[in-house]
Every structure is written in structure tokens, then in C-alpha cells.
Amino acid sequence: MPLNVDARLNHFADWLATPLGHYLASAEMDWYDRTVTDIFGYKAVQLELPQLDCLRANRMAWRLHAGQSAGVALRCMGEALPFANQSIDLLILPHVLDFAANPQAVLREAERVLMPEGRLLITGFNPWSLWGLRRLKNGVNPAPWRGNFVALPRLKDWLSLLGFETIRGEFLCYGLPVQREKWLSRSRFLEDAGDRWWPAAGGVYCLDMVKRVHGMRLIGPKWRTVPAVAGAVTVAGVDKSNVLEKELQPEKTQLKK
Known part of the structure; x- marks a missing residue:
């Protein structure tokens, strides 16, 4: 019987405490810390997975964890966010699209609530990697191998249609997707080798996007000049x-x- 979204998210949250989950969480948190520290504004929202505090390095005064995962401050669905149009400066989706019933609907909501020039950060599993191949052997634990694993080119097409522009992208987790710490340690050499020789084969992709509004022009201060x-x-x-x-x-x- 297929699991609902809540159950898959909770399974994934528990899976993050395993050796492989800790390896993934550590790599992603490093990327989020480096990325959010220079993003400014008034309101920042992280959707799902409060176990990963992706906003901890951000300096906005108003930060909120929302979603259906256990432990969030605001319970809501990603397909129906309880925020006004153009009211959020930063929105973070850590593996939300991997477990959403309708990933495209989540992205449409993200576009609706983000301010013009607002930032959208996304991490997700790369199906064209060793982690993607690991899905062929689910075993008894459904997480995270029963996720959507949205392909990056398809995701970029969806985001482009919604008016998002890529600022930067990165791949993480080139190590073997195994739970034994001994094999995880031995496969650490793949991090440098993978980033150099097959950069698009990382187990996780990270996207830093900005919402562009066509026809909008930012107006700066008009200084009054005195003729000489x-x-x-x-x-x-x-x-x-x-x-x-x-x-x-x-x-x-x-x-x-």
C-alpha cells in the first residue's frame, strides 16, 4: 500500500538519524549555511523537515518552519500555503518536491507567495546518480527511496515557466548510498573525484533561484542636482x-x- 505524504515525510525525518542520513544532512546544511547567510529581507519560511534548520545562518528577524512534518510551527500543505501574495522574501524547500503529491502545485504556490526578486532554495535527490540507482532496491525501509526523484532538467523547465532564474546550482553527496559507516568512510574519496570528473552525478542537487517579474523595473533614489x-x-x-x-x-x- 502506498504511503501518504505525511508518512513518507516522517519516515524520511527518522531516516536522517541513520549514518547515511547524517551524511546527507551534514552536506546539505553546509550548503544552506553558505547560501542563506547573504540573503536579506524581512520574512523567511522553510517548508517541512524542521530537523534540518536550514535558516539557522540567516539573519532575517521573521523566520518560520511550516508544513506537515512533525515539529513544525505552522501546519499547512505545500500546495496551499497560508501566506498572502508576494509576502515572503525567502522560501526553502528541502526535499519537499521529493515527497509532495503534486510538485508542480508546490512550485506554483512558491511563485505566488514570493516577493519580486525573492529567493527560492531547493534540494532534491538526483535520479541520475548512484542514489537514483539505489531506488531499485527499496528493502523494508521506504525512505527516502520511494520519493519522486524529480529530474533536474524537468525541474528547471517548471521553474523557468514560472519566471524563476537560476543564480547558482551545486551537486552534493557523491559517496556510496550505503548505511555501513566503514563503506561510507572508504567512499569519501569520491567527493573530490566526483565533483571534478562527473559533477552532475551527485546524489543531491541544490538550486538557488530568484523570482523575476517581467516588466518590473527597480527605481532608485533620484538625487536633485544644482546647476553650476x-x-x-x-x-x-x-x-x-x-x-x-x-x-x-x-x-x-x-x-x-
């Missing part, structure tokens, strides 16, 4: 020509006499 007068001395934008003229008036009178 020949022979005038200008200090801090004040024309001193009249002052100098008054000061020289007595000297002109004496010369006439």
Missing part, C-alpha cells in the same frame, strides 16, 4: 555667488571714488 554657475563657489550644494557679490560691493564703491 560660472565664477560661483559651491559648498555642500549651496551657491555662494550672491554672498561674494555682496562682500565685494564696498570695494567696488571705493574704486569708483
